[in-house]
Amino acid sequence: MTEALLEVRDLRSGYGDVTVLWDVSLGVRPGDFVAIVGSNGAGKSTLLASVSGMLRPSQGHVLLDGHDMTHSPAEAYVRRGLVHVPQGRRLFPGMTVEENLLLGAYRRGRDGVRQDLERVLETFPPLVPRLHGLAGRLSGGEQQMCAIGRGLMGRPRVLLIDELSLGLAPVAVDALLEAVRRLHADGLTIVVVEQDVQVALEHATVAYVLEAGRVTLQGSGPELLTDPRIRAAYLGV
């Protein structure tokens, strides 16, 4: 078995006195396309925040390339190539779209930045005419595109995306998935949280179902897609 790129062991995490994640363990191997599925409030965003240094776990360990990162700041995760696109966009509204995108690349030198910008704009054509406008003026879906685009600009090795398709038109979801699939084929390891379970599982090499802060099911995406429990709970069929 290949060594895990990202490993989570018996993780407990939450807010103040409230524990949200209970002893969660999971492994992400290089080249995996991981989907995290679960109802609202299951703890998906809390999980991504806890494995990217944004939230301090109260117990357990997070390992990146075998290094224990549990007590490292978010910066250290980024330095090791882990980029997290959080739920709810978090752009700098007073800066232009281009500036927001370029910020994603600030830590990796100038090489290839222009090409990467071109590629992001090919993936998200609606951003092209908005490039010199303020990010705060973007439509909801355009903001999501900008946030994910900024994540891609960091040339991550592992990309965590929270609510991949949030606010995106069906055509835009197709374009984004196509782009993500291309990046995955080129070797990028991907972890997505996605409410459109059909979309998430169709693409996932590995999927985890999170319920009330615990992993209750895991398997390949297509496997889970035919699981009656999944179909009843998340696909409404």
Added chain:
Amino acid sequence: MSDALLRLDHVTRRFGGLVAVNDVSFSVDEGEIVGLIGPNGAGKTTVVDLVTGVQRPQGGEIFLDGGRVTALPAHRRSRMGMARTFQVVRPFAHLPVRDNVVVGALYGHGRAPMREARRLADEVLEMVGLAHRAASPAITLTVADRKRLELARALATRPRLLLLDEAMAGLNATEVDEAMEVIRRVHASGVTLVVIEHVMRAIMGLCRRVLVLEAGRLIADGGPETVARDPEVIRAYLGQRWAERQEAGRD
């Protein structure tokens, strides 16, 4: 002939060189649920802003019940019975859910006194299925419940016309079903609805009529089945994958 509840007549809104809403005309009759869809940046939220008075058009007129409201400020339109939800929800994070709704009740159409506002808040929280969280600070709500709170705040103004801007974004299929139930209940209580949504399941299930905007222009207006088969709409908005799935689903 009686007047439509809402009518837009050649409405245009520009931002610099960009024409976000381009010569758009349509009307909504009392009692309808109309879907408004279109690609990202098509101008849907801008239409809601123009209708509710958050923004003014540079051209065209807007009528409520046959009366011209084009130049009226938002609070006047709110008192005349218009309400909307916001795409990006910003509740008063540390206030309890109930107080968030009371604020809506105090300012809207009804402009209720405090006691009445509290009663109204409880009533709409019940209607959206959030009564059990009334005392919790808004920040502790899940995304699905935050969406319910946003809906409750709008309902507390006792609107006749309610525009929902992506009230179901971020919900899973089961939660979408629940939200559709809530919206049907709101409709049954006598509220006319304009529903903006990228969750097509909801649009197809709720609306008898769907309007499609692309790059500021209205490109389709018809029944959901017809609109979903329109090659223009598939190209601009739904995409090939969605169309293929629909085909597969019909077999």
